[in-house]
Amino acid sequence: MDDLQHDIARNLKKIRLQKGLSLDQAATRTGVSKSMLAQIEREKSNPSISTLWKIATGLQISFSSFMEKEDTAIEKVVFKKLTPAIDDQEMYRVYSLFSFHPEKKFEIYSAHLAAGSFHHAEAHSGEEYLLVAAGAISLTVHGKTQVLETGDALHFVPNDVHDYTNNGAEEAVFFDLIYYPR
Structure with missing residues (x-):
């Protein structure tokens, strides 16, 4: 069995x-089906990053709450x-270094x-602080695109969809600190 x-x-x-929710109520809040939520809870399904973000947003919790x-x-x-x-296309991998603590x-x-790939992220709460460790990425958020190269950093509020793009020939690696002010 996979630890994650x-x-x-x-x-x-x-x-x-803890929130006093049935699977039906959780499905309604998250937009993820009751059967998928049950499969995840029974360790019968390994959810994608997109699915975890939908659940986190619907339950109003941090993404890393799942990895505590x-x-x-x-x-x-x-x-x-x-x-x-890992995302559905296996081009974007996220490693939780330090999980959320209230x-x-x-x-x-x-x-x-991955080189030449793209990741679409849904809007969520908090503030993001990115630091590019290797390669380069383009981040489009609030209709504006920022190009970040190795050593560059960026702060933004992710309350709108945002897209990460790697147009380079090598994998891009970046650290993402998400701060939840409330």
Whole structure:
């Protein structure tokens, strides 16, 4: 059994029950079918990034809430042991480095976008802070396109759809800190 799939299943069920929602009510709020939610909770389905974002937005939780682990005083993240969330085309991978914690109000990801590929992200809450670690990406948000190269950083409010594009010949890697002010 995949550790990430197990964490997603456990956390989704815990969050849904904490909110006092039936599967039907959760399906209505998220736009994800009751059967898909049940399959995710039973570890019978490995949801895409888009599906997880729909659920997170509908339940008004952070994306990384699905990947939460136990709190520790020191947390070392060994990248090669992480399991990414992958988009439907397998061109975009997101690794949760530090999951959301209500007292800290942020989460940090390492995102990897294949050469010559594109990722469409739905609007969501919070503020994003991007730092390009390798390659280059174009980010289109609020009708404006920003080109970011290695070492460049950008802050934006993701309350509108936004698109990440890698027009380069190599994979682009960027860190994404999402801050939730409320």
